[in-house]
Amino acid sequence: MTRDVKESFSAGAPPAPAALAAKVRTLAPSMTRSMQLVAEAVAGDPAGCAALTVTGLAELTGTSEATVVRTARLLGYPGYRDLRLALAGLAAQQQSGRAPAVTADITVDDPIADVVAKLAYDEQQTLADTAAALDTVQLGAVVAAAAAARRIDIYGVGASALVGMDLVQKLSRIGLVAQAHSDPHLAVTHAVQLRAGDVAIAITHSGSTWDAIEPLRVAFDRGATTVAITGRPDGPVSQYADHLLTTSTARESELRPAAMSSRTSQLLVVDCLFIGVAQRTYETAAPALSASYEALAHRHSPRTTR
Template sequence: MIDLKLREVKKDLSAKELEVAEYIIAHSQELKNVSIQALAKLNQVSTSTILRLCNKMGYRGFSDFKIDLISSLPKNVTNDILQDDIHLTDDLQDVNRKVLIVEKSSIDETYSMINPDELNNAIDLLINSHKIVIFGVGSSGLVGKELEYQLIKIKKDVNCHFDAHISRNIVRSLDSHDLVIIISHSGETPECIELLKIANQQSIPSIAITKMGQSQVSGLANIVLHTISTEHVSRLIPIRSKISQITLVNMLITNLFIKQYDEKLKFQTQHRKARKFPHLK
Protein backbone atom coordinates (compact mmCIF):
# COMPACT_ATOMS: atom_id res chain seq x y z
CA MET A 1 0.00 0.00 0.00
CA ILE A 2 2.72 2.51 0.99
CA ASP A 3 4.81 1.44 -2.00
CA LEU A 4 1.83 2.08 -4.27
CA LYS A 5 1.13 5.54 -2.85
CA LEU A 6 4.81 6.45 -3.07
CA ARG A 7 4.87 5.45 -6.73
CA GLU A 8 1.77 7.54 -7.42
CA VAL A 9 3.16 10.75 -5.89
CA LYS A 10 6.88 10.24 -6.50
CA LYS A 11 7.17 12.94 -9.16
CA ASP A 12 5.53 15.47 -6.81
CA LEU A 13 8.00 14.93 -3.96
CA SER A 14 10.95 17.18 -3.19
CA ALA A 15 14.39 15.60 -2.86
CA LYS A 16 14.15 15.57 0.95
CA GLU A 17 10.61 14.17 0.95
CA LEU A 18 11.67 11.40 -1.39
CA GLU A 19 14.61 10.50 0.87
CA VAL A 20 12.29 10.25 3.87
CA ALA A 21 9.78 8.13 1.94
CA GLU A 22 12.48 5.71 0.82
CA TYR A 23 13.84 5.53 4.37
CA ILE A 24 10.37 4.62 5.66
CA ILE A 25 9.98 1.88 3.05
CA ALA A 26 13.40 0.46 3.89
CA HIS A 27 12.81 0.53 7.66
CA SER A 28 9.06 -0.05 7.92
CA GLN A 29 9.41 -2.86 10.48
CA GLU A 30 11.34 -0.56 12.83
CA LEU A 31 8.97 2.41 12.80
CA LYS A 32 6.15 1.10 14.99
CA ASN A 33 7.16 3.20 17.99
CA VAL A 34 9.04 5.99 16.23
CA SER A 35 7.67 9.52 16.68
CA ILE A 36 7.59 12.14 13.97
CA GLN A 37 10.32 14.03 15.82
CA ALA A 38 12.55 10.94 15.93
CA LEU A 39 11.95 10.22 12.24
CA ALA A 40 12.79 13.82 11.38
CA LYS A 41 16.03 13.58 13.35
CA LEU A 42 16.97 10.28 11.70
CA ASN A 43 16.59 11.88 8.28
CA GLN A 44 17.95 15.30 9.24
CA VAL A 45 14.80 17.09 8.13
CA SER A 46 12.10 19.15 9.85
CA THR A 47 8.81 17.64 11.04
CA SER A 48 7.04 19.88 8.52
CA THR A 49 8.85 18.00 5.72
CA ILE A 50 7.41 14.73 7.00
CA LEU A 51 3.94 16.22 7.35
CA ARG A 52 4.09 17.52 3.76
CA LEU A 53 5.06 14.02 2.63
CA CYS A 54 2.11 12.51 4.51
CA ASN A 55 -0.29 15.02 2.97
CA LYS A 56 0.99 14.40 -0.54
CA MET A 57 0.42 10.69 -0.07
CA GLY A 58 -3.19 11.32 0.96
CA TYR A 59 -2.89 11.06 4.75
CA ARG A 60 -4.29 13.56 7.25
CA GLY A 61 -1.16 13.38 9.36
CA PHE A 62 1.75 11.27 10.55
CA SER A 63 -0.45 9.06 12.75
CA ASP A 64 -2.64 8.02 9.81
CA PHE A 65 0.50 7.37 7.79
CA LYS A 66 1.93 5.08 10.49
CA ILE A 67 -1.32 3.18 10.98
CA ASP A 68 -1.46 2.38 7.27
CA LEU A 69 2.22 1.50 7.17
CA ILE A 70 1.98 -0.91 10.10
CA SER A 71 -1.28 -2.52 8.97
CA SER A 72 -0.14 -3.02 5.38
CA LEU A 73 0.64 -6.61 4.54
CA PRO A 74 2.85 -7.73 1.62
CA LYS A 75 0.84 -8.64 -1.45
CA ASN A 76 1.88 -11.01 -4.19
CA VAL A 77 1.38 -8.74 -7.17
CA THR A 78 2.68 -9.79 -10.56
CA ASN A 79 5.09 -7.34 -12.16
CA ASP A 80 5.42 -8.71 -15.67
CA ILE A 81 3.12 -6.07 -17.13
CA LEU A 82 3.86 -3.28 -14.68
CA GLN A 83 7.44 -3.24 -15.92
CA ASP A 84 6.67 -3.99 -19.53
CA ASP A 85 4.35 -2.26 -22.03
CA ILE A 86 2.26 -3.82 -24.72
CA HIS A 87 4.34 -3.93 -27.88
CA LEU A 88 3.42 -3.80 -31.54
CA THR A 89 5.20 -7.14 -31.97
CA ASP A 90 3.00 -8.92 -29.38
CA ASP A 91 0.67 -11.57 -30.74
CA LEU A 92 -3.04 -11.73 -29.91
CA GLN A 93 -2.66 -13.98 -26.87
CA ASP A 94 0.16 -11.86 -25.41
CA VAL A 95 -1.90 -8.68 -25.82
CA ASN A 96 -4.95 -10.30 -24.21
CA ARG A 97 -2.88 -11.55 -21.28
CA LYS A 98 -1.27 -8.18 -20.70
CA VAL A 99 -4.56 -6.30 -20.93
CA LEU A 100 -6.04 -8.70 -18.36
CA ILE A 101 -3.11 -8.12 -15.99
CA VAL A 102 -3.31 -4.35 -16.44
CA GLU A 103 -7.04 -4.32 -15.67
CA LYS A 104 -6.72 -6.60 -12.63
CA SER A 105 -3.84 -4.61 -11.16
CA SER A 106 -5.68 -1.33 -11.82
CA ILE A 107 -8.70 -2.54 -9.85
CA ASP A 108 -6.56 -3.82 -6.96
CA GLU A 109 -4.54 -0.61 -6.75
CA THR A 110 -7.61 1.61 -6.91
CA TYR A 111 -9.16 -0.37 -4.06
CA SER A 112 -5.97 0.04 -2.03
CA MET A 113 -6.09 3.83 -2.35
CA ILE A 114 -9.71 4.33 -1.28
CA ASN A 115 -10.12 6.67 1.69
CA PRO A 116 -13.34 5.44 3.37
CA ASP A 117 -14.04 8.80 5.02
CA GLU A 118 -13.73 10.71 1.75
CA LEU A 119 -15.89 8.13 -0.04
CA ASN A 120 -18.59 8.41 2.63
CA ASN A 121 -18.48 12.20 2.42
CA ALA A 122 -18.84 12.00 -1.36
CA ILE A 123 -21.86 9.68 -1.03
CA ASP A 124 -23.51 12.06 1.44
CA LEU A 125 -22.98 14.96 -0.96
CA LEU A 126 -24.57 12.96 -3.78
CA ILE A 127 -27.57 12.08 -1.61
CA ASN A 128 -28.16 15.63 -0.41
CA SER A 129 -27.47 17.53 -3.63
CA HIS A 130 -30.40 18.99 -5.55
CA LYS A 131 -28.65 19.29 -8.91
CA ILE A 132 -25.43 17.63 -10.08
CA VAL A 133 -23.10 18.60 -12.91
CA ILE A 134 -20.47 16.07 -14.05
CA PHE A 135 -17.64 16.99 -16.40
CA GLY A 136 -14.63 15.25 -17.90
CA VAL A 137 -12.67 15.40 -21.15
CA GLY A 138 -12.03 12.45 -23.49
CA SER A 139 -12.28 9.05 -21.83
CA SER A 140 -12.91 10.77 -18.49
CA GLY A 141 -16.02 12.28 -20.06
CA LEU A 142 -17.22 8.83 -21.04
CA VAL A 143 -16.80 7.69 -17.44
CA GLY A 144 -18.77 10.78 -16.44
CA LYS A 145 -21.62 9.73 -18.75
CA GLU A 146 -21.69 6.32 -17.05
CA LEU A 147 -21.95 8.02 -13.66
CA GLU A 148 -24.73 10.25 -15.00
CA TYR A 149 -26.67 7.21 -16.27
CA GLN A 150 -26.42 5.46 -12.90
CA LEU A 151 -27.55 8.57 -11.00
CA ILE A 152 -30.54 9.00 -13.30
CA LYS A 153 -31.73 5.57 -12.12
CA ILE A 154 -32.28 6.97 -8.63
CA LYS A 155 -34.01 10.08 -9.97
CA LYS A 156 -31.16 12.54 -9.43
CA ASP A 157 -31.22 15.80 -11.41
CA VAL A 158 -27.87 15.30 -13.17
CA ASN A 159 -26.16 16.65 -16.30
CA CYS A 160 -22.95 15.48 -17.97
CA HIS A 161 -22.08 17.39 -21.13
CA PHE A 162 -18.96 17.03 -23.26
CA ASP A 163 -19.26 20.71 -24.17
CA ALA A 164 -17.37 22.82 -21.61
CA HIS A 165 -19.32 25.95 -22.58
CA ILE A 166 -22.66 24.29 -21.75
CA SER A 167 -21.24 22.95 -18.48
CA ARG A 168 -19.96 26.39 -17.50
CA ASN A 169 -23.39 27.91 -18.02
CA ILE A 170 -25.08 25.18 -15.99
CA VAL A 171 -22.56 25.47 -13.13
CA ARG A 172 -23.12 29.23 -13.00
CA SER A 173 -26.81 28.52 -12.33
CA LEU A 174 -26.09 26.28 -9.32
CA ASP A 175 -25.90 27.14 -5.62
CA SER A 176 -24.61 25.68 -2.37
CA HIS A 177 -27.29 22.96 -2.37
CA ASP A 178 -25.94 21.50 -5.62
CA LEU A 179 -22.79 19.59 -6.60
CA VAL A 180 -20.05 19.62 -9.23
CA ILE A 181 -18.18 16.39 -10.02
CA ILE A 182 -14.95 16.64 -12.00
CA ILE A 183 -13.23 13.61 -13.55
CA SER A 184 -9.67 14.28 -14.69
CA HIS A 185 -6.87 11.75 -15.01
CA SER A 186 -4.08 14.34 -14.99
CA GLY A 187 -5.69 16.80 -12.58
CA GLU A 188 -4.56 19.60 -14.88
CA THR A 189 -7.33 19.71 -17.52
CA PRO A 190 -7.97 23.46 -18.11
CA GLU A 191 -11.75 23.09 -18.53
CA CYS A 192 -11.98 21.10 -15.27
CA ILE A 193 -9.93 23.69 -13.39
CA GLU A 194 -12.15 26.51 -14.69
CA LEU A 195 -15.35 24.72 -13.59
CA LEU A 196 -13.95 24.14 -10.10
CA LYS A 197 -12.97 27.79 -9.79
CA ILE A 198 -16.51 28.81 -10.72
CA ALA A 199 -17.87 26.31 -8.17
CA ASN A 200 -15.64 27.74 -5.43
CA GLN A 201 -16.66 31.30 -6.24
CA GLN A 202 -20.31 30.31 -5.83
CA SER A 203 -19.76 28.06 -2.76
CA ILE A 204 -20.88 24.98 -4.69
CA PRO A 205 -19.58 21.71 -3.17
CA SER A 206 -17.30 19.70 -5.46
CA ILE A 207 -15.89 16.20 -5.85
CA ALA A 208 -12.81 15.41 -7.93
CA ILE A 209 -11.98 11.96 -9.26
CA THR A 210 -8.32 12.31 -10.14
CA LYS A 211 -4.81 10.99 -9.65
CA MET A 212 -3.11 10.89 -6.29
CA GLY A 213 -0.63 13.68 -5.68
CA GLN A 214 -0.65 17.41 -6.12
CA SER A 215 -2.62 18.93 -8.97
CA GLN A 216 -4.77 22.00 -9.55
CA VAL A 217 -7.93 19.89 -9.62
CA SER A 218 -7.20 18.17 -6.28
CA GLY A 219 -6.29 21.52 -4.75
CA LEU A 220 -9.59 23.13 -5.78
CA ALA A 221 -12.06 20.30 -5.01
CA ASN A 222 -13.72 19.86 -1.61
CA ILE A 223 -13.50 16.06 -1.76
CA VAL A 224 -10.87 14.13 -3.71
CA LEU A 225 -11.25 10.46 -4.67
CA HIS A 226 -7.99 9.08 -5.95
CA THR A 227 -7.38 6.97 -9.03
CA ILE A 228 -4.07 5.53 -10.16
CA SER A 229 -1.94 7.80 -12.33
CA THR A 230 0.62 5.46 -13.89
CA GLU A 231 -0.08 4.60 -17.51
CA HIS A 232 2.42 2.04 -18.84
CA VAL A 233 0.80 1.45 -22.19
CA SER A 234 0.29 4.17 -24.79
CA ARG A 235 -2.04 6.94 -23.65
CA LEU A 236 -3.84 6.38 -26.96
CA ILE A 237 -5.32 3.39 -25.12
CA PRO A 238 -5.69 4.62 -21.50
CA ILE A 239 -6.50 1.23 -20.00
CA ARG A 240 -5.22 1.76 -16.47
CA SER A 241 -6.68 5.20 -15.84
CA LYS A 242 -10.05 4.33 -17.39
CA ILE A 243 -10.41 1.07 -15.44
CA SER A 244 -9.40 2.89 -12.25
CA GLN A 245 -12.02 5.59 -12.81
CA ILE A 246 -14.74 3.05 -13.63
CA THR A 247 -13.85 1.01 -10.53
CA LEU A 248 -14.15 4.09 -8.34
CA VAL A 249 -17.47 5.08 -9.94
CA ASN A 250 -18.82 1.55 -9.38
CA MET A 251 -17.81 1.67 -5.70
CA LEU A 252 -19.38 5.10 -5.33
CA ILE A 253 -22.65 4.14 -7.02
CA THR A 254 -23.00 0.75 -5.29
CA ASN A 255 -22.54 2.29 -1.84
CA LEU A 256 -24.90 5.11 -2.79
CA PHE A 257 -27.60 2.64 -3.85
CA ILE A 258 -27.23 0.75 -0.57
CA LYS A 259 -27.53 3.97 1.47
CA GLN A 260 -30.55 5.09 -0.52
CA TYR A 261 -32.24 1.69 -0.70
CA ASP A 262 -35.90 2.18 0.09
CA GLU A 263 -39.29 0.83 -0.98
CA LYS A 264 -39.09 2.68 -4.31
CA LEU A 265 -35.74 1.11 -5.21
CA LYS A 266 -36.97 -2.24 -3.92
CA PHE A 267 -39.96 -2.03 -6.26
CA GLN A 268 -37.74 -1.07 -9.20
CA THR A 269 -35.39 -3.98 -8.51
CA GLN A 270 -38.15 -6.55 -8.16
CA HIS A 271 -39.95 -5.44 -11.32
CA ARG A 272 -36.90 -4.78 -13.47
CA LYS A 273 -37.35 -7.89 -15.61
CA ALA A 274 -40.99 -7.10 -16.35
CA ARG A 275 -40.08 -3.56 -17.40
CA LYS A 276 -37.20 -4.58 -19.64
CA PHE A 277 -38.84 -7.62 -21.22
CA PRO A 278 -42.63 -7.00 -21.28
CA HIS A 279 -43.04 -9.43 -24.19
CA LEU A 280 -42.02 -12.32 -21.88
CA LYS A 281 -45.11 -11.98 -19.70
Protein backbone atom coordinates in the same frame (compact mmCIF):
# COMPACT_ATOMS: atom_id res chain seq x y z
CA MET B 1 -11.42 30.74 -0.72
CA THR B 2 -13.53 29.92 2.31
CA ARG B 3 -13.43 26.13 2.33
CA ASP B 4 -10.27 24.23 3.23
CA VAL B 5 -9.94 21.15 1.05
CA LYS B 6 -6.35 20.22 1.72
CA GLU B 7 -7.22 18.98 5.20
CA SER B 8 -9.64 16.43 3.80
CA PHE B 9 -6.78 14.74 1.95
CA SER B 10 -4.09 14.95 4.59
CA ALA B 11 -6.23 14.14 7.62
CA GLY B 12 -6.91 10.63 8.83
CA ALA B 13 -4.89 7.51 9.51
CA PRO B 14 -1.75 6.77 7.46
CA PRO B 15 -2.36 4.53 4.44
CA ALA B 16 -2.17 0.80 5.02
CA PRO B 17 0.84 -1.11 3.63
CA ALA B 18 -1.29 -2.37 0.73
CA ALA B 19 -1.95 1.22 -0.32
CA LEU B 20 1.68 2.37 -0.17
CA ALA B 21 2.65 1.22 -3.67
CA ALA B 22 -0.49 2.84 -5.06
CA LYS B 23 0.36 6.10 -3.32
CA VAL B 24 3.85 6.08 -4.82
CA ARG B 25 2.54 5.44 -8.34
CA THR B 26 -0.11 8.13 -7.98
CA LEU B 27 2.01 10.89 -6.48
CA ALA B 28 5.47 10.29 -7.96
CA PRO B 29 4.85 12.25 -11.20
CA SER B 30 4.08 15.40 -9.21
CA MET B 31 7.07 15.09 -6.85
CA THR B 32 10.39 16.85 -7.16
CA ARG B 33 13.15 14.71 -8.66
CA SER B 34 14.82 14.16 -5.29
CA MET B 35 11.53 13.03 -3.74
CA GLN B 36 10.94 10.74 -6.72
CA LEU B 37 14.27 9.06 -5.97
CA VAL B 38 13.10 8.29 -2.43
CA ALA B 39 9.67 7.11 -3.61
CA GLU B 40 11.16 4.87 -6.28
CA ALA B 41 13.55 3.34 -3.75
CA VAL B 42 10.86 2.47 -1.19
CA ALA B 43 8.54 1.09 -3.86
CA GLY B 44 11.29 -0.95 -5.53
CA ASP B 45 12.77 -2.48 -2.38
CA PRO B 46 10.42 -2.12 0.61
CA ALA B 47 12.25 -4.77 2.65
CA GLY B 48 15.66 -3.18 2.13
CA CYS B 49 14.43 0.36 2.82
CA ALA B 50 12.53 -0.75 5.92
CA ALA B 51 15.88 -1.75 7.43
CA LEU B 52 17.40 1.70 6.85
CA THR B 53 17.42 4.71 9.14
CA VAL B 54 16.37 8.04 7.70
CA THR B 55 20.07 8.83 7.26
CA GLY B 56 20.67 5.51 5.51
CA LEU B 57 17.82 6.04 3.05
CA ALA B 58 19.00 9.58 2.35
CA GLU B 59 22.50 8.27 1.58
CA LEU B 60 21.13 5.44 -0.57
CA THR B 61 19.10 7.84 -2.71
CA GLY B 62 21.62 10.66 -2.78
CA THR B 63 19.16 13.02 -1.12
CA SER B 64 18.81 14.59 2.32
CA GLU B 65 17.11 13.52 5.54
CA ALA B 66 14.67 16.40 5.10
CA THR B 67 13.74 15.10 1.65
CA VAL B 68 13.09 11.63 3.03
CA VAL B 69 10.82 13.03 5.74
CA ARG B 70 8.97 15.26 3.25
CA THR B 71 8.42 12.27 0.98
CA ALA B 72 7.05 10.22 3.87
CA ARG B 73 4.62 12.99 4.76
CA LEU B 74 3.50 13.47 1.17
CA LEU B 75 2.75 9.75 1.02
CA GLY B 76 0.48 10.19 4.04
CA TYR B 77 2.71 9.21 6.98
CA PRO B 78 3.34 11.49 9.98
CA GLY B 79 7.06 10.72 9.86
CA TYR B 80 9.72 8.35 8.61
CA ARG B 81 9.16 5.87 11.43
CA ASP B 82 5.57 5.32 10.24
CA LEU B 83 6.76 4.88 6.66
CA ARG B 84 9.30 2.24 7.79
CA LEU B 85 6.51 0.28 9.51
CA ALA B 86 4.43 0.38 6.32
CA LEU B 87 7.43 -0.75 4.26
CA ALA B 88 7.97 -3.69 6.59
CA GLY B 89 4.30 -4.63 6.23
CA LEU B 90 4.44 -4.35 2.44
CA ALA B 91 7.58 -6.50 2.33
CA ALA B 92 5.84 -9.16 4.41
CA GLN B 93 2.86 -9.15 2.05
CA GLN B 94 5.11 -9.52 -0.97
CA GLN B 95 6.95 -12.43 0.62
CA SER B 96 3.65 -14.16 1.40
CA GLY B 97 2.51 -13.73 -2.21
CA ARG B 98 -0.37 -11.39 -1.33
CA ALA B 99 1.34 -8.42 -2.99
CA PRO B 100 2.91 -9.72 -6.22
CA ALA B 101 5.76 -7.97 -7.94
CA VAL B 102 4.96 -5.58 -10.75
CA THR B 103 4.99 -7.16 -14.18
CA ALA B 104 6.82 -5.81 -17.20
CA ASP B 105 5.31 -3.27 -19.57
CA ILE B 106 3.50 -4.41 -22.70
CA THR B 107 5.83 -4.33 -25.68
CA VAL B 108 5.14 -4.18 -29.39
CA ASP B 109 6.44 -7.75 -29.81
CA ASP B 110 4.32 -9.33 -27.07
CA PRO B 111 2.11 -12.22 -28.22
CA ILE B 112 -1.58 -11.52 -27.64
CA ALA B 113 -1.72 -14.05 -24.79
CA ASP B 114 0.93 -12.03 -22.91
CA VAL B 115 -0.97 -8.81 -23.63
CA VAL B 116 -4.10 -10.30 -22.07
CA ALA B 117 -2.19 -11.55 -19.03
CA LYS B 118 -0.37 -8.26 -18.45
CA LEU B 119 -3.49 -6.14 -18.90
CA ALA B 120 -5.48 -8.41 -16.57
CA TYR B 121 -2.80 -8.17 -13.91
CA ASP B 122 -2.51 -4.39 -14.20
CA GLU B 123 -6.30 -3.95 -14.10
CA GLN B 124 -6.58 -6.13 -10.99
CA GLN B 125 -3.75 -4.28 -9.30
CA THR B 126 -5.25 -0.91 -10.18
CA LEU B 127 -8.59 -1.90 -8.66
CA ALA B 128 -6.93 -3.25 -5.52
CA ASP B 129 -4.78 -0.13 -5.15
CA THR B 130 -7.76 2.18 -5.63
CA ALA B 131 -9.86 0.27 -3.12
CA ALA B 132 -7.04 0.29 -0.57
CA ALA B 133 -6.42 4.03 -0.90
CA LEU B 134 -10.03 5.23 -1.26
CA ASP B 135 -11.07 7.40 1.69
CA THR B 136 -14.42 5.91 2.70
CA VAL B 137 -15.19 8.87 4.99
CA GLN B 138 -14.91 11.20 2.00
CA LEU B 139 -16.91 8.76 -0.13
CA GLY B 140 -19.65 8.61 2.50
CA ALA B 141 -19.89 12.39 2.57
CA VAL B 142 -20.20 12.50 -1.23
CA VAL B 143 -22.89 9.78 -1.15
CA ALA B 144 -24.90 11.76 1.40
CA ALA B 145 -24.63 14.97 -0.62
CA ALA B 146 -25.53 13.29 -3.93
CA ALA B 147 -28.49 11.41 -2.44
CA ALA B 148 -30.01 14.68 -1.22
CA ALA B 149 -29.00 16.85 -4.19
CA ARG B 150 -31.47 18.85 -6.21
CA ARG B 151 -29.17 18.40 -9.17
CA ILE B 152 -25.81 16.77 -9.95
CA ASP B 153 -23.43 18.14 -12.60
CA ILE B 154 -20.43 16.12 -13.78
CA TYR B 155 -17.46 17.56 -15.70
CA GLY B 156 -14.78 15.69 -17.64
CA VAL B 157 -13.13 15.60 -21.04
CA GLY B 158 -11.82 12.74 -23.15
CA ALA B 159 -11.87 9.37 -21.40
CA SER B 160 -13.02 11.06 -18.17
CA ALA B 161 -16.09 12.34 -20.01
CA LEU B 162 -17.05 8.74 -20.79
CA VAL B 163 -16.80 7.88 -17.10
CA GLY B 164 -19.00 10.88 -16.31
CA MET B 165 -21.61 9.69 -18.81
CA ASP B 166 -21.55 6.25 -17.18
CA LEU B 167 -22.28 7.79 -13.78
CA VAL B 168 -25.11 9.90 -15.20
CA GLN B 169 -26.70 6.83 -16.78
CA LYS B 170 -26.65 5.03 -13.43
CA LEU B 171 -27.95 7.95 -11.37
CA SER B 172 -30.71 8.68 -13.87
CA ARG B 173 -32.02 5.13 -13.54
CA ILE B 174 -32.72 5.67 -9.86
CA GLY B 175 -34.50 8.94 -10.44
CA LEU B 176 -31.78 11.50 -9.72
CA VAL B 177 -31.33 14.59 -11.87
CA ALA B 178 -27.80 14.32 -13.26
CA GLN B 179 -26.04 15.72 -16.31
CA ALA B 180 -22.57 15.16 -17.76
CA HIS B 181 -20.81 18.01 -19.53
CA SER B 182 -17.79 17.52 -21.78
CA ASP B 183 -18.14 20.84 -23.60
CA PRO B 184 -16.28 23.37 -21.40
CA HIS B 185 -18.52 26.30 -22.36
CA LEU B 186 -21.74 24.43 -21.62
CA ALA B 187 -20.22 23.11 -18.40
CA VAL B 188 -19.56 26.64 -17.12
CA THR B 189 -22.98 27.95 -18.16
CA HIS B 190 -24.63 25.09 -16.29
CA ALA B 191 -22.36 25.50 -13.27
CA VAL B 192 -23.47 29.12 -12.93
CA GLN B 193 -26.99 27.83 -12.18
CA LEU B 194 -25.89 25.68 -9.25
CA ARG B 195 -26.42 26.60 -5.62
CA ALA B 196 -26.21 25.17 -2.11
CA GLY B 197 -27.77 21.71 -2.10
CA ASP B 198 -26.48 20.87 -5.58
CA VAL B 199 -23.45 18.68 -6.29
CA ALA B 200 -20.71 19.21 -8.88
CA ILE B 201 -18.21 16.47 -9.72
CA ALA B 202 -15.03 16.96 -11.74
CA ILE B 203 -13.30 13.85 -13.12
CA THR B 204 -9.68 14.48 -14.04
CA HIS B 205 -6.88 11.96 -13.68
CA SER B 206 -4.16 14.60 -13.89
CA GLY B 207 -5.91 16.97 -11.50
CA SER B 208 -4.97 19.81 -13.83
CA THR B 209 -7.44 19.60 -16.73
CA TRP B 210 -8.66 23.18 -16.83
CA ASP B 211 -11.82 22.35 -18.81
CA ALA B 212 -12.95 20.28 -15.82
CA ILE B 213 -11.53 22.57 -13.13
CA GLU B 214 -13.12 25.82 -14.34
CA PRO B 215 -16.77 24.67 -14.05
CA LEU B 216 -15.94 23.10 -10.68
CA ARG B 217 -14.54 26.46 -9.56
CA VAL B 218 -17.74 28.19 -10.66
CA ALA B 219 -19.85 25.60 -8.82
CA PHE B 220 -17.65 26.04 -5.73
CA ASP B 221 -18.16 29.81 -5.80
CA ARG B 222 -21.93 29.29 -6.15
CA GLY B 223 -22.04 27.25 -2.96
CA ALA B 224 -22.57 23.79 -4.44
CA THR B 225 -20.92 20.77 -2.84
CA THR B 226 -17.91 20.05 -5.03
CA VAL B 227 -16.12 16.75 -5.60
CA ALA B 228 -12.95 15.79 -7.48
CA ILE B 229 -12.29 12.25 -8.68
CA THR B 230 -8.59 12.42 -9.45
CA GLY B 231 -5.32 10.55 -9.47
CA ARG B 232 -3.48 13.71 -8.34
CA PRO B 233 -5.05 14.86 -5.05
CA ASP B 234 -2.38 17.54 -4.77
CA GLY B 235 -3.27 18.98 -8.19
CA PRO B 236 -4.99 22.30 -8.94
CA VAL B 237 -8.46 20.70 -8.90
CA SER B 238 -8.15 20.21 -5.12
CA GLN B 239 -8.42 23.97 -4.59
CA TYR B 240 -12.10 23.85 -5.52
CA ALA B 241 -13.11 20.44 -4.16
CA ASP B 242 -14.90 19.98 -0.85
CA HIS B 243 -14.26 16.24 -1.17
CA LEU B 244 -11.46 14.31 -2.88
CA LEU B 245 -11.86 10.76 -4.14
CA THR B 246 -8.43 9.51 -5.13
CA THR B 247 -7.89 6.95 -7.88
CA SER B 248 -4.89 4.78 -8.55
CA THR B 249 -3.53 3.98 -11.97
CA ALA B 250 -1.44 1.35 -13.66
CA ARG B 251 1.93 2.35 -15.03
CA GLU B 252 1.75 4.27 -18.28
CA SER B 253 3.63 2.95 -21.28
CA GLU B 254 3.90 3.61 -25.00
CA LEU B 255 1.00 1.25 -25.72
CA ARG B 256 -1.02 2.05 -22.59
CA PRO B 257 -1.55 5.80 -22.15
CA ALA B 258 -2.99 7.48 -19.06
CA ALA B 259 -6.50 7.53 -20.53
CA MET B 260 -6.54 3.73 -20.50
CA SER B 261 -4.86 3.21 -17.17
CA SER B 262 -6.98 5.75 -15.29
CA ARG B 263 -10.38 4.66 -16.60
CA THR B 264 -10.55 1.42 -14.62
CA SER B 265 -10.04 3.10 -11.25
CA GLN B 266 -12.43 5.94 -12.10
CA LEU B 267 -15.16 3.45 -12.98
CA LEU B 268 -14.66 1.68 -9.65
CA VAL B 269 -15.07 4.95 -7.76
CA VAL B 270 -18.24 5.97 -9.62
CA ASP B 271 -19.68 2.48 -9.13
CA CYS B 272 -19.03 2.74 -5.38
CA LEU B 273 -20.63 6.18 -5.39
CA PHE B 274 -23.70 4.91 -7.25
CA ILE B 275 -24.19 1.89 -4.99
CA GLY B 276 -23.89 4.13 -1.93
CA VAL B 277 -26.51 6.51 -3.28
CA ALA B 278 -28.82 3.63 -4.26
CA GLN B 279 -28.54 2.21 -0.74
CA ARG B 280 -29.29 5.57 0.83
CA THR B 281 -32.31 6.21 -1.41
CA TYR B 282 -33.46 2.59 -1.58
CA GLU B 283 -37.18 3.29 -1.09
CA THR B 284 -37.26 5.35 -4.28
CA ALA B 285 -34.29 3.82 -6.07
CA ALA B 286 -35.58 0.22 -6.04
CA PRO B 287 -38.91 1.01 -7.78
CA ALA B 288 -37.09 3.23 -10.29
CA LEU B 289 -34.65 0.44 -11.14
CA SER B 290 -37.49 -2.07 -11.48
CA ALA B 291 -39.35 0.26 -13.82
CA SER B 292 -36.27 0.74 -16.01
CA TYR B 293 -35.65 -3.02 -16.12
CA GLU B 294 -39.23 -3.64 -17.17
CA ALA B 295 -39.09 -0.96 -19.85
CA LEU B 296 -35.89 -2.38 -21.30
CA ALA B 297 -37.20 -5.96 -21.15
CA HIS B 298 -40.32 -4.92 -23.02
CA ARG B 299 -38.22 -3.13 -25.65
CA HIS B 300 -36.04 -6.22 -26.22
CA SER B 301 -38.89 -8.71 -26.36
CA PRO B 302 -40.14 -9.86 -29.81
CA ARG B 303 -42.81 -7.53 -31.11
CA THR B 304 -46.16 -8.86 -32.23
CA THR B 305 -46.78 -8.29 -35.91
CA ARG B 306 -50.22 -7.66 -37.36
